[in-house]
Amino acid sequence: MDFMELMASRHSVRDFLPDPIPDEVLNEILEAGRLAPSSQNRQPWRYVVLKDPEQIKKMSLNSGLLGLSNLFIRKAPCLIAACADSSKGLRVNAQDYYLVDVAISVQQMVLAAWNRGVGSCWMAAYNEKAVKKYLDLPKSWRVVAMLPFGYPAEKKTVYGKALSFFPGSKNRLPLEKIVRYFGEH
């Protein structure tokens, strides 16, 4: 697939087939994350991968009250908690760049997955404390996002449709609204 086409066709997938992702494909996805750039090349990303359906179901029920809106993850064959070791991060301009670093790395994984027909969905709605406790993560780690990965189910559930309809997922602001050419009127 052409790269622009890949980006244009990618969308959040919330309904998955139960088929597991072959290790070779999963490794390619993780490799795409590993290759990402990071501030001072500190590579603060750490990934916790869940592949066992029972573990994933338990995780979905243990991700805190906020996570209940994301119960759809329980049916994904793979779940990745994208974490940052904050002790490795760079702080400049009062910004914690480990968040940027992990976001770049995760989006590379999302695109690499889509290139192999694997859908995913960024998720911020979970309780970080609950997730950290459940996954027994070190103190210095932050859970930046959680993402289910899997082959898209043809039929979308009402729930999946609603979660995509609510934020107007297909809409993007036009370039005129987001780009300002300095010095031009």
Ligand SMILES: Cc1cc2nc3c(=O)[nH]c(=O)nc-3n(C[C@H](O)[C@H](O)[C@H](O)COP(=O)(O)O)c2cc1C
């Ligand atoms: C940082 C981030 C957090 C998100 N959190 C959630 C979430 O908790 N639950 C959910 O269903 N979708 C979540 N989304 C998905 C967005 O709703 C979706 O990306 C947006 O509506 C655009 O739709 P698209 O991904 O289909 O293009 C999140 C996306 C991002 C980038």
